[in-house]
Amino acid sequence: MLLTTLVLVVLDGAIANVALPSIAASLGADASDTVWVVSSYQLAVLVALLPCGALGEIHGPRRVFLIGVALFTVASAACALAGNLPVLVASRFAQGLGAGAIMALGMMNLRFAVPHRLFGTIIGLNAMIIAISSAAGPGVAGAILSVADWPWLFAVNVPLGLIVLLCGGFLGHLPGVKRHLNAAVLVANTLMFILFFSGADRIASEPISGSILIVGSILCLRVLLRLERKNETPIVPTDLLARPAFRLAIIASVSCFTGQMLSYVALPFYLQHTLHMSPVLAGLYMVPWPAATIVAAPISGWLANRVKTAWLCASGGGLLAAGLLVAGLSPSDPRGIAFLAGTVLAGIGFGLFQTPNNRTLLLSAPKARSGAAGAMQGTARLLGQTFGGISMSIIFQTMPLSSAPNIALVLAGICAIVSGLVSLSRVRFEVVE
DSSP states (O other), rough: OOOHHHHHHHHHHHHHHHHHHHHHHTTTOOOOGGGGHHHHHHHHHHHHHHHHHHHHHHHOOHHHHHHHHHHHHHHHHHHHHHOOOHHHHHHHHHHHHHHHHHHHHHHHHHHSSOOOGGGGHHHHHHHHHHHHHHHHHHHHHHHHHSSSHHHHHTTTTTHHHHHHTGGGGSOOOOOOOOOOHHHHHHHHHHHHHHHHHHHHHHTTTTTHHHHHHHHHHHHHHHHHHHTTTTTTOOOHHHHTTTTTHHHHHHHHHHHHHHHHEEEHHHHHHHIIIIIIIOOOHHHHHHTHHHHEEEEEEHHHHHHTTTTTHHHHHHHHHHHHHHHHHHHHSSOOOTTTTHHHHHHHHHHHHHHHHHHHHHHHHHTTTTTHHHHHHHHHHHHHHHHHHHHHHHHHHHHHHOOOOOTHHHHHHHHHHHHHHHHHHHHHTTTTGGOOO
């Protein structure tokens, strides 16, 4: 049930991109405005993650998780019924708030639901399902749009959400920990991510205003930390970040997802503009990465119970870097043999890295702080992807299209190397359990 909700959240983030042209035509909206159908969802997830992690610890993860599922389900119905773009964007924002609760507390519920000895395997299964959902997203969207209109992309969430809600009683009812959640803290958290997201969105086209917004975001973070300096369980989990293993896992995750986003944006351009492939063939050539991740993720979950995760993550980061550098630096080959080899290697490395890194991140936090740990896991992923998107925008604006994808792939490889080295530096903090 918990993994089903992850499928809902990941699929919903992946399918909307494909539907934007159909949405623009159906609602009579400008194509550039429909981007907010995607952006509003991502922004809401960022805003919701840390507060939902805290609320789960206060009121119990089951209650807040199921509220998130209910909000996600109702908002999905609202998206399907939306008659204009503003209503659709608002519904997507509400959907993202529900998704934030699901992402923040899904792993906390799992941690209390499965034995400790199986947790590494469960995280591997979780990584595999996310990889499958991400890879299947565009195909699922295309299949639905081939037989139905775009509202059905959101309507299919409703019965699945209702099933999860009906099964919610099987989740353990865990008591919360009484503590105060300051309204000013929630406002500062919301402003921080809105300013950061808005600044990142325009940093390439309007660098001055984008930079000002990002500076404003940093100031909000300082205010947030100051407001919670005496709080033993702050919404930004400085108590967990003080733990070397947790802090290094977060840094490695941000770096890895920065490289992933850089490469995911660069690869289609490399295939279509450098190797001159058709969009259909380019799509097929994109499949080996997630396919390799699907194979590697559960294996790394099994290994994580037997080998120091620092070594696994360092090996995964190295393989990811090697694959990206092979894809980015190899001479152009119309058949794309080197490209395929590189992306398979990258996919294996990505799967090998993610599972043990997430395991370290979640297990290095006390059970009572699992909500904050899960929220930081999601925040690290989204921040890394945002940094990757910013970097890609700057590369496209400053480099010719003929060389931009290769430069991005090399930069992605460097990010992967950083994630591997950061992981290696925590080897002295870990023991095989």
